[in-house]
Amino acid sequence: MRKINIGLTDEQRQGVIDLLNKVLSDAYLLLIKTKKYHWDVVGPQFMTLHKLFEEHYQTLTEDIDSYAERVRTLGGYPVGTAEGFLRLASIKENPGNLPTATEMVAALCEDHEQVIRNLREFIDRCDEEYHDQGTADFLTGKMEQHEQIAWMLRSFIQGEALQPDGAQPVGNSNKLPVGV
Secondary structure, three states, rough: OOOOOOOOOOOHHHHHHHHHHHHHHHHHHHHHHHHHHHHOOOOOOHHHHHHHHHHHHHHHHHHHHHHHHHOOOOOOOOOOOOHHHHHHHHOOOOOOOOOOOOHHHHHHHHHHHHHHHHHHHHHHHHHOOOOOOHHHHHHHHHHHHHHHHHHHHHHHHHOOOOOOOOOOOOOOOOOOOOOO
């Protein structure tokens, strides 16, 4: 095999590949959870959440492929087994748990926020530790996608707490400042 000569040492490339495989593993578990919730959601918000979860798992499917291709671009091999995903992922499964629709949204929101926190750390490491600005930029775009998804999910949950007139209940920590 021809040696890769793209301005990164083997150690730098391997460090980035390891980070990408962690992101890939989180994305795969998040895909599984999102797809499961897509199948299992019930209640008055069924159609809205069924469609939203479908949109999210389609995005995750595309992201998973792009993570794997980035790993290959750097000369590595993407993790590709359930065992590997479970070992490397920071988010966890909730087997045997069938949450309510709102609990599904909250769980997915927490997972996306975990992925965002990881990506922030990995972007810094790609740039500062491994000097791979290309992967840092790539991950920044993925982080922005997760930020938008988390915002949508949080908005759904916050809407559950609104009063019929749109005001938030007293004591709600997400209370908007006066005049907003």
